[in-house]
Amino acid sequence: MDLINLRILDVLDIVLVALLLYYVYKLVKGTAAINIFIGIVIIYLVWKLTQLLAMEMLSSVLGEFIGVGMFALIVVFQQEIRKFLLMIGSTNFGRRRKFLRQLKFIRDTPEDSVTNVKAILEACVHMGKSNTGALIVIKRNTSLDFVKTTGDAMDIMVNTPILESIFYKNSPLHDGAMVIEDNHIVATRVILPVSNDNNMPLRFGLRHRAAVGITEKTDAISLVVSEETGKLSYIKNGEFVMYKTQEELEEKIKRDLE
Numbered sequence: 001m002d003l004i005n006l007r008i009l010d011v012l013d014i015v016l017v018a019l020l021l022y023y024v025y026k027l028v029k030g031t032a033a034i035n036i037f038i039g040i041v042i043i044y045l046v047w048k049l050t051q052l053l054a055m056e057m058l059s060s061v062l063g064e065f066i067g068v069g070m071f072a073l074i075v076v077f078q079q080e081i082r083k084f085l086l087m088i089g090s091t092n093f094g095r096r097r098k099f100l101r102q103l104k105f106i107r108d109t110p111e112d113s114v115t116n117v118k119a120i121l122e123a124c125v126h127m128g129k130s131n132t133g134a135l136i137v138i139k140r141n142t143s144l145d146f147v148k149t150t151g152d153a154m155d156i157m158v159n160t161p162i163l164e165s166i167f168y169k170n171s172p173l174h175d176g177a178m179v180i181e182d183n184h185i186v187a188t189r190v191i192l193p194v195s196n197d198n199n200m201p202l203r204f205g206l207r208h209r210a211a212v213g214i215t216e217k218t219d220a221i222s223l224v225v226s227e228e229t230g231k232l233s234y235i236k237n238g239e240f241v242m243y244k245t246q247e248e249l250e251e252k253i254k255r256d257l258e
Contacts, residue, residue, distance in 0.1 A: 024037070043062065044066065047059065047062035115138060115257055116183055117254055117257070120136065120138075121223075121250055122160045123160045123163035123164050124223055127164060128230035128232055130230075131226075132167055132169060132227065133167070133225055134163075134223070134224070134225040135177040135178065135207050135210060136163075136222065137177050137178065137214055137220050137221075138181075138220060138221050138222070138223070139220055140218075140220055140221065140256070142220060144179055144181070147179065147190050147191065147193075148179055148186060148187040150191040151177070151179070151187040151189040152187060152188050152189050154184075154187055155186060157185075158185060162185065163185075166178060166185070166188055167225075175189055176190050176191055177189075177190040177211075193214060194209045195210075197212060197238070200212065208224050208226075211224045211233070211235045212235055212238050215235050221253065221256055221257075222235040223235075232249075234252070
């Protein structure tokens with residue numbers, strides 16, 4: 001019986017480690033952090049090899065380096081660690097909330113609080129045709145108060161004409177980002193953190209970098225209308241989400257907001 005339990009725990013251990021490495025790889029993939037991560041793995045393997053070969057002096061030096069290096073890792077990988085914890089916490093919270101709503105432990109969301117994705121996309125399509133730049137951030141679970149305070153507070157229910165009028169080129173509110181929470185525009189002219197991802201194509205300007213930046217630091221989603229091309233981009237978890245039709249994009253956003 002002990003052997004059976006041991007084997008089950010071993011399998012579980014391997015699966016959990018594999019999942020951990022998978023998420024770490026997703027976080028550092030395509031960034032400068034991947035090179036740092038590889039360097040750390042090499043140093044760790046060399047340390048284990050020196051221990052195996054009884055090379056006490058080198059083993060001691062590498063051991064001290066790795067011990068102190070754990071604090072350095074927190075500084076170097078602070079954005080990745082934040083994103084990792086945010087990804088786990090937000091996913092679990094969303095699933096728990098959905099599960100509790102099915103069990104009726106949480107009241108159904110009022111109709112006026114359900115984000116009108118169709119109206120938002122229609123406004124984006126119209127603005128794209130006139131090459132009107134726009135940046136829209138939609139809140140999910142993480143609070144966006146730290147960026148909302150950089151802009152002008154609003155409390156307007158989402159609808160297509162309002163969105164278009166705010167981002168109209170001669171409007172005093174068009175510059176910066178718009179924040180939407182529970183189907184209400186809660187802030188305009190918001191200043192967002194800009195992504196430092198060096199792998200982002202040069203054709204994307206500050207508007208796209210800001211959209212990527214806020215989705216790197218929170219679980220919010222972003223929609224960007226390019227002022228140059230009129231194309232609409234959907235960004236989640238710091239990555240551009242591909243889609244073929246407006247209907248497909250609408251379904252993706254609705255699923256992400258559940």
